Amino acid sequence: MLLEIVGITKTFGGIRALDGVSFSVEKGAIHGLIGPNGAGKTTLINVLSGTAKPMEGRILLEGALIHSLPPYKVAALGIARTFQNIRLFAGMNCVENVIAGQHLKAKRQLLPRLLHLPSANREEREYRDKAMACLKRVGIEHRAAIPAGYLSYGERRRLEIARALALEPRILLLDEPVAGMRRRGIEQVGGLIRSLATQGMTILLIEHNMKFVMELCSRITVLNFGRVITTGAPSEVGRHPQVIEAYLGAEA
Amino acid sequence: MAFLMHFFAVYGNLVNFIGINALMALGLYVTLSAGQLSLGNAAFAGIGGYTAGILTMQFHAPYILSITSGAMLSGIVAVLIGLPVLRLRGVFLAMATLSFGEVVRIAAVNLTITGGAQGLVGIPNKTTTGLIFTVLALTGYFMAKLRQSRIGWSFESIREDEAAAASLGVNTTFYKTVAFTIGAIISGLAGGMYAHLNFIISPGEFGFSAAVQLLIYNIVGGTRIWYGPLLGATLLTALPEVLRGIGVTAGPIRMCVNGIILLLVILFLPNGLISLLSRSSSIAGPRP
CATH class of the missing domain: 3.40.50.300 (P-loop containing nucleotide triphosphate hydrolases)
Structure with missing residues (x-):
């Protein structure tokens, strides 16, 4: 495993933005991170990039602990990111x-x-x-x-x-890369992400566009209220009853 | 030639002070170019001035050694002050550097070696016009090249967005300290040269109003490119003479005119007067 996230907890005041989040990202994968607003997705990206420090838990990059490093050192290890608010x-x-x-x-x-x-x-x-x-x-x-x-x-x-x-970078963290884009732009960015992954880059992306995520990602982690509901292939995730209830169910 | 001789006999001192003020403004510019608002650069000029003056008068050190020692001591103090203080942002950093400036001023008033409130009197006049403008030209060249280097790009990134810069691998604390220190060295050098030009230095010259004056040079000239502060310092230093030429001599009116110029620039040219000259490059050009 390239990136392992183990039991990450992050609280803001009394709110548990992340509550024991654990999953791992394979090398070369396009890994989606989805969930309703306020599920803790951006907080997790902030923790991964060193911007926010977790209260509990560990993050391992090829077995080495990185969760206590400042952002510039995380970047030096080959983890790049974009920001939700550009x-x-x-x-x-x-x-x-x-x-x-x-x-x-x-x-x-x-x-x-x-x-x-x-x-x-x-x-x-x-x-x-x-x-x-x-x-x-x-x-x-x-x-x-x-x-x-x-x-x-x-x-x-x-x-x-x-x-x-x-x-x-070895790992690219994308926080809503196609938000606010039109279909043509979304297709182009999707193609770009795919070609980066073929070259061996690992991508972890947050996105609300479900079609985009389902078509692009090899694995998906679903967060809700700071907890992981499930991690799996898009088809499995789409059938998961709790996911449908928490997230997709709202659309149906 | 005769005209030049005459001009220099009348305005030589003004030309010298334009050079010194421009150099001091450049010192603050370096810190501003990394997005850090410092009100401590007048104090760094004071440290440089007093160190150089004391070395020359008490220890009979050669001029060049005195002024470079003053600059170096300023730089060392900047590293020591910068490491804790540069963790602060915006107005808090300004307040911290302002109080540092006051500490330096009060120290100069109360120490014996600095001559107390009266200051140092009788510093030999060794700074020449040629030297001032050579140092200024070299510093300007250094600024231009620094901008193209990794250090300069880091400063620019930090100024634009510190969090984004950190996400690109820029060690923001380190580069902010570097900017603060280079600025202090330049200010300290200018202070030492000023001491050897003015015959006398006193604590009040390096206080709050001097720190703000340096900031005004930068704002009026513009801080998107290194020659902005040079323009600001030149115009505002020459302004009293120009005003006297058209018959305005009273002090308070001069301050009023200064204030009006500052207001007009902030309102209509937020990137300073320099943005009138260079609109080609986006670094110097208007922002959306």
Whole structure:
């Protein structure tokens, strides 16, 4: 198992946002995390990325404990994330956002730049090309020079994915990657996620679009009131009586 | 040539102070460029000024050694202060750095070695116009190159969104301390050069109003790019002379004009006067 979540509990005041959550994510899987609003999905992503500290429980990345690490160290281990409420660098343009995401991968040393060494220029072109490739991957390379704040909602979500890809992560945590997108955009992002998984990247995603989740994910974990109802293949999860009651039943 | 000689005889001192103020503004700019609001940079200039002045007067140290020692001591103090203080955000950080500034000022008033409230008197005049502008040019070049480096990108990311920066692997505490320290070194250097230009330094010159003045240079000039604060410092330092040229000499009116300029800039050019000059790059350009 690549990522193991064992008995994670997180409380805010008297509310148990996460209550003994346990499941594991296989390498190369597209793992869905679903549940009604307030089920604790985003809190779990925050705990996984080091933004929130769990009160109890453990998180293991290939057997190593990571739940007490600060976010920047979690990122250094190869776990990248996007945010539900999109946190782009609004003052930068698109390609600059991705360049900022290269922090762990690009040295960009000060001394060669101070001395105007040709190697610095060459290196910089390589990094820019890589950043452009990330934009191309999510399909917004034509927007490279546009300030991030001017993008449409769907484009912002894609740019955030491109920025996360600049980390060249092993695990990508996506918090509602297609929220607010139209069908064409949803299909494109779905295709992108599939191709990332084929290359060996592991993806854990939160999404409310059930069709998207059911078609894309190899495994799904259902949360309700901070507890895991079940983890399994989409077909099993869809038939699970408690899931239908808690979540799908509301739609039927 | 004769015109230049005449100009310099009359305005030489003003030109020098423009250079020094621009350098001090750049010190604060580094901290601001990482999104941290510091009101402690005047105190760092004070530490640099007093250290350099004392080394020159009491220990007869060579000028360059004095001013670099002052800058280094400022930098060391910044690391020690920065590590605990930079965990604070926004207005709380401003308050903490402000109280640090007051501690430095009160220390300067009460210590014997700093000459108490009277300050240091009789510091030899060793700072030349050439040196001021050489240091300023080198610092500007350093800023431009720093922006392109990993450190500069980290500063920019932290300023835009600290949580997002951390999620990209940026050690935010470390880079904020780096920004604070580089800013303190530049401010300390400017302080040492100021001490050797002005003949006399006293605690009041490095107090709250000086800290706010540095902030005003940055706001008026703009903090999206390193030459913004240079523009702000130049305009606002030259302003009293310009006003005197058109017949306004009284002090309070000068402060009024300062205030009006600041208000107009905040209202109509939130990225500072520099945004009038460069609209091409998105870093310097208008924000949506």
